[in-house]
Amino acid sequence: MAEAFKFELVSPERLLVSEQVESxxxxxxxxxxxxxxxxxxxMTTIKPGVVTVKSASGGEERYVVFGGFADIVxxxxxxxxxxxxxxxxxxxxxxxxxxxxxxxxxxxxxxxxSRSKAEQxxxxxxxxxxxxxxx
Amino acid sequence: MPSLKDLRNxxxxxxxxxxxxxxxxxxxxAKLRRAQExxxxxxxxxxRMGSVLANITQAIGGGGDAPALMTGTGKDNVHLLVVCTAExxxxxxxxxxxxxxxxxxxxxxxxxxxxxxxxCVGKKGFDILRRDYxxxxxxxxxxxxxxxxxxxxxxxxxxxxxxxxxxGAFDVCTLFYSQFKSVISQVPTAQQIIPAAxxxxxxxxxDGASAVYEYEPEPGEILSDLIPRNxxxxxxxxxxxxAAGEMGAKMSAMDNAxxxxxxxxNKLSITYNRQRQAQITKELIEIISxxxxx
Numbered sequence: 001m002a003e004a005f006k007f008e009l010v011s012p013e014r015l016l017v018s019e020q021v022e023s024x025x026x027x028x029x030x031x032x033x034x035x036x037x038x039x040x041x042x043m044t045t046i047k048p049g050v051v052t053v054k055s056a057s058g059g060e061e062r063y064v065v066f067g068g069f070a071d072i073v074x075x076x077x078x079x080x081x082x083x084x085x086x087x088x089x090x091x092x093x094x095x096x097x098x099x100x101x102x103x104x105x106x107x108x109x110x111x112x113x114s115r116s117k118a119e120q121x122x123x124x125x126x127x128x129x130x131x132x133x134x135x
Numbered sequence: 136m137p138s139l140k141d142l143r144n145x146x147x148x149x150x151x152x153x154x155x156x157x158x159x160x161x162x163x164x165a166k167l168r169r170a171q172e173x174x175x176x177x178x179x180x181x182x183r184m185g186s187v188l189a190n191i192t193q194a195i196g197g198g199g200d201a202p203a204l205m206t207g208t209g210k211d212n213v214h215l216l217v218v219c220t221a222e223x224x225x226x227x228x229x230x231x232x233x234x235x236x237x238x239x240x241x242x243x244x245x246x247x248x249x250x251x252x253x254x255c256v257g258k259k260g261f262d263i264l265r266r267d268y269x270x271x272x273x274x275x276x277x278x279x280x281x282x283x284x285x286x287x288x289x290x291x292x293x294x295x296x297x298x299x300x301x302x303g304a305f306d307v308c309t310l311f312y313s314q315f316k317s318v319i320s321q322v323p324t325a326q327q328i329i330p331a332a333x334x335x336x337x338x339x340x341x342d343g344a345s346a347v348y349e350y351e352p353e354p355g356e357i358l359s360d361l362i363p364r365n366x367x368x369x370x371x372x373x374x375x376x377x378a379a380g381e382m383g384a385k386m387s388a389m390d391n392a393x394x395x396x397x398x399x400x401n402k403l404s405i406t407y408n409r410q411r412q413a414q415i416t417k418e419l420i421e422i423i424s425x426x427x428x429x
Contacts, residue, residue, distance in 0.1 A: 010183060012286035012371055014176035030351050043187065044351040045360050068364075069357065071187050078183055082364065083286065 003037035004056035006076035009063060011084045016063065017053060024077055025052040026070050035070075035077050042072045047124045050087065050131065051079065062087040064128070066098065090132060099125050139414070142407040146400060153396035159225070160389035167318065167382035173284065174315065174375040181368050188365060194354050202359040204297065204366070207330030208306045213250040215273075215305035216240065217296065217328075219312040219373050220260030221381040222279045227388035229313060229321060229381055230259040236323040237311045241268060252305055256292060256374070273299075284378055289371030296370075297363050300329055312373035313380040319387050321380035328369050331362060 002022045009017040024035045027049025051063045068081035085091070102122040109115035137145070192205075218237045220230045237253075237260070244251050253268060255261035255275040264272065276292055278284070296308055308329035313321040350357055 008179075008183075010180045012177055012180045012289075012368060013173070015179045028351060041348045042351060043191070043348045043354075043357060045357055069187070069361065071183070071190075080180060080183055080187070082290075 005037040007035075007053060008076070008078045009051065009053070009065075009081060009084055010078065011081050016084055016086075017061070020056040022054045022056050024054070024079075025050075026077075026079065027051065027065070028070070035072055038074045039072050039077070041074065043069065044072075045069045046079070046081070048121070048128050049124070050128070051081075051084075064090050064132070087132070095125070095129055095132070099129065139407065139410055142403060142410065146403045146407065149396050149399050149403065153393055153400065156389045156392040156396060160386055160393060163382045163386040163389060167379060167386055170375070170379040170382050171315075174372075174379050177372060177375055181372050184361075184365055184368050188361060190348065191350075191354055191358050191361065194348060194350070195358065202355075202362055204300065204329055204362045205331045205358070208303070210306045211249070213252065213305040213307075214244050215252045215254065215296065215299065215308040215329075217254045217256060217292070217308065217310045217370070218260045218264065219310070219370075219377050220255070220257035220263075221377065222258050222277075223381075224259060225388060226381050226385035227391075229384035229388075230257075231263065232321070232323045233311055233313050234260050234263040236325060237264065238267065240309070240311075240325060241271070254292075254295070257377075278374075284371075284374055286367070286371055289374055290367045292370050293363065293367035296329070297366065305329075310369065310373055312377050315376045315379040315383065318383040321384055326369070326373070328366050331365065 004020040004022055007017060007019060007021040007024050008015065022036070026033050026035060026044070027046050029045040029047050032049075033044075046065060046068050048066045049064075051065055053061045053063070055061065063081075063084050063086055065079070065081040065084045068079065068084075071078045071080070099122065102118060102125050106115060106118040106122050109118050216237055218233065220233050224230065241251050241253075251268075251271050253264060253272045255264060255272060257276075257278060261272070261275045274295065276295075278288060281288055299305060300308070307327065310326045310328050312324060312326070314324045316322055
């Protein structure tokens with residue numbers, strides 16, 4: 001059995017998770033990454049996606065996060081999410097609203113840079129939606 | 136001289152008022168507990184944010200690629216004041232304290248020949264500042280429809296502020312809110328959020344993790360993502376503290392009102408009793424003197 005480390009998932013409203021875990025899969029801005037104990041210190045932004053937490057006691061929890069960043073040190077991992085919900089509590093209407101907003105942002109973007117940024121965000125959201133829908 | 140009936144009515148009406156203030160006090164107490172819990176729950180996020188921010192600024196070491204939100208525009212000609220107050224009154228001096236602090240600040244800035252712009256969050260602050268500085272108010276944010284204060288509300292305000300900053304509409308942004316010390320003490324506070332005061336780089340965190348981080352993507356890029364978020368967090372914290380403070384102030388204001396109503400009822404009852412007695416005595420005298428005259 002792998003070594004456990006401390007994982008915290010914090011949203012501005014509250015502390016969602018704070019427990020000993022075996023591994024965490026984080027949707028990093030530059031690709032998904034699995035964090036295990038004694039990981040090298042990394043700080044990364046995250047994109048909208050699913051965080052999978054495998055706790056030391058054996059259970060597995062999945063959370064949907066919408067952007068934020070992760071602070072990883074050998075002793076633990078802190079994920080500061082802009083907004084986070086457990087997968088089973090995901091509000092489809094809310095997700096649809098976010099996608100709608102992203103679409104409008106992409107349409108309203110004035111220069112190429114912000115447009116590509118908005119479109120990228122939109123693509124991430126739609127991937128997330130398609131990953132969740134059949135669940 | 137009010138008649139006995141007038142006094143009776145008066146006492147009844149004060150009693151009714153007392154019941155209302157008592158109920159409001161209890162409601163405020165319940166809401167205060169919830170607001171305090173919310174403020175408490177939000178604390179870990181802002182604390183972590185602070186330490187992460189300190190780490191990154193240390194890594195960048197004040198390099199040239201720090202985003203403008205942090206370094207500022209290099210001028211301080213135009214000031215934006217974000218004044219957060221409550222949506223409702225009946226909470227003692229809570230709103231007027233914040234407004235007074237903001238007004239003093241505005242007066243000082245104007246005397247120095249600076250330009251001032253205001254964004255009002257909450258109806259009460261808007262009502263007060265509108266009297267003197269209506270022309271300076273850019274915008275007002277209404278949170279009356281909001282039942283439970285969420286991060287989205289703060290984020291929307293932050294977005295507005297950052298948008299204005301990117302347009303070059305102001306140089307310095309200051310946030311006015313009331314810091315929640317305790318139920319009976321709320322301290323109106325002014326906090327500069329743009330340019331962000333560089334967080335004091337604490338040498339080490341609890342686990343001695345001033346380690347060399349790997350950044351993904353580049354630190355500058357993370358920072359430019361982080362700073363706007365930090366502004367939203369600051370505003371969120373201010374709103375939560377305000378919410379708790381408002382309820383605390385309302386609770387003590389309503390407690391005072393209930394006590395005052397009690398005092399008034401006592402006084403009125405004494406007058407009422409005295410007058411009733413006077414009337415009885417007067418009637419007795421009339422009867423006795425009538426009997427004596429026979």
